[in-house]
Amino acid sequence: MALKAAPEDQALLLELQDLDTRVQRLDNQLRNLPETAQLAELEREALALRRTLAEQTGTLEDAQAELGRVESDVAVVEARMTRDRERLQGTSSVKDVQALEQELAALARRRDELEEIQLVVMERVEEHETSLSATRAALAELDSRVAATTAARDEGAASLQRERAATATDRQTIAARVPTELLALYEKQRERYGVGASHLRGGVSSASGVALNATDLGAVRAAAPDDVLLCPDSNAILVRTAESGI
Known part of the structure; x- marks a missing residue:
């Protein structure tokens, strides 16, 4: 029938x-909030920045380690020069004096070479520190954008959910009359x-x-x-x- x-x-x-x-x-709007796509893109940017940050940190640490080794070598040379000067003051042997003066001259040249290397490495360290600071600043700015976008997404989702709940209530009212x-x-x-x-x-x-x-x-x-x-x-x-x- x-x-x-x-x-x-x-x-x-x-x-x-x-x-x-x-x-x-x-x-459909809840599933496709524009902020959701924006957050996915921001996360890709953040991932790339974090990767860059890790690489820059490693490069800086290597340069700092190299600088430490050069500074250590300079310290060793200067210690030997101090020791030779003390020996030079305490000897009257012409032969010893000549040998010590030759060694001091060689040590002075070596110290000059090391100090030149030290300056070059220090410049590299400063460059790496500047790059690292810039990347950290970019990451901090990106984190702020992520926070703002997340707040906008949550606010938008909450608004849509409230509207959906009200619509569902209206539906129940109408359905009860059918x-x-x-x-x-x-x-x-x-x-x-x-x-x-x-x-x-x-x-x-x-x-x-x-x-x-x-x-x-x-x-x-x-x-x-x-x-x-x-x-x-x-x-x-x-x-x-x-x-x-x-």
Whole structure:
């Protein structure tokens, strides 16, 4: 036996469909918040910066270690020079004096070489420190952007969730007024085809956007007002109103 329902009950399905469409739209917006994509891009930037930071830190540490070795070598040379000067002051042997002066001259040249190297390495250390500071600053600025974007995402999501909750409450109110069998058919068609109710307006089904052909339109005209009809194109319940043009 074909399902029957009062026209005013069938009209409730249009409100129900509108609310279900709104819930789907809100769910889609929640899944595709613009800030979510922005955060993913920011995370890729942060990952690249953290990788650069790690590399720069390693390079700086290597340069600092090299500088430490050069400074240690300078200290060793200066210690030997101090020792030789003390020995030079304490000896009267011409041979020893000559040997010590030659060694002091060689040590002085070695110290000069090491100090030149030390200056070069110090410059490299300063350059690496500057680069590292710039990367840290960029990462800190990026962290601020991440925090701001996260806050905007959470605020937007909360707003959408509040709207969705209100819409779901309205849906429950409307659904409670729809007769059980009619509601069950609506839910079945919506689950199967994506749309549960279609408004026939001016001979056009809102669910499919297609005008009913003459045969289908004739069948609609011949049906009783309380007959529950299905849209021939979308399979949603075809709801007739004063706008249907029949």
